[in-house]
Amino acid sequence: MALLLRELGYPQGTDQQTVHWVVSHPEIEIFVAGDPQDRPVGMISFSHRPQLRLRGRVATVDELVVTETWRRRGVGRALIKQILERCKVLSVKQLQLVSPMASTPETRSFYAACGFSEIDSGVFRHLETEEGRR
Numbered sequence: 001m002a003l004l005l006r007e008l009g010y011p012q013g014t015d016q017q018t019v020h021w022v023v024s025h026p027e028i029e030i031f032v033a034g035d036p037q038d039r040p041v042g043m044i045s046f047s048h049r050p051q052l053r054l055r056g057r058v059a060t061v062d063e064l065v066v067t068e069t070w071r072r073r074g075v076g077r078a079l080i081k082q083i084l085e086r087c088k089v090l091s092v093k094q095l096q097l098v099s100p101m102a103s104t105p106e107t108r109s110f111y112a113a114c115g116f117s118e119i120d121s122g123v124f125r126h127l128e129t130e131e132g133r134r
């Protein structure tokens, strides 16, 4: 997972405490794609919660990455499909994806191929919560 997070652009990866926290959280799910030898080649994490104005559950793709040598082989699409199946089971009313990296034409093509459309809504971060990450 640390290696995959590095490929996503987070050289520090994660730490064991956060992995335990995430894995044991009832409203966060992680799916890992493996190669024929069961080595991880991609992962997706998503979280979901009830939202008043939607009168139901909203879900967010938090992290999605496929290791470079396995890209363009359908792994990313399969991971999104897995999430869509979970969304059905959980009666999710809206699935969102906020790209943590600057969107490139390639990632935009991927999102579109997987059924996402870009909406005109700004995402803002409060600078005080960014302490230590700048």
Ligand SMILES: CC(C)(COP(=O)(O)OP(=O)(O)OC[C@H]1O[C@@H](n2cnc3c(N)ncnc32)[C@H](O)[C@@H]1OP(=O)(O)O)[C@@H](O)C(=O)NCCC(=O)NCCS
Pocket (backbone or CB within 6 Å): 007, 008, 062, 063, 064, 065, 066, 067, 070, 071, 072, 073, 074, 075, 076, 077, 078, 098, 099, 100, 101, 105, 106, 107, 109, 110, 111, 113, 114
């Ligand atoms: C974005 C990413 C997850 C896509 O995963 P992937 O396994 O390579 O994607 P898939 O093979 O399932 O592609 C599905 C479709 O998306 C589109 N697509 C994917 N990569 C593309 C690229 N580089 N250029 C153009 N279209 C692309 C294509 O339509 C593709 O279907 P096709 O191969 O039949 O033409 C992967 O490139 C990645 O990990 N990138 C770095 C991290 C990142 O940007 N993560 C997303 C931020 S949340």
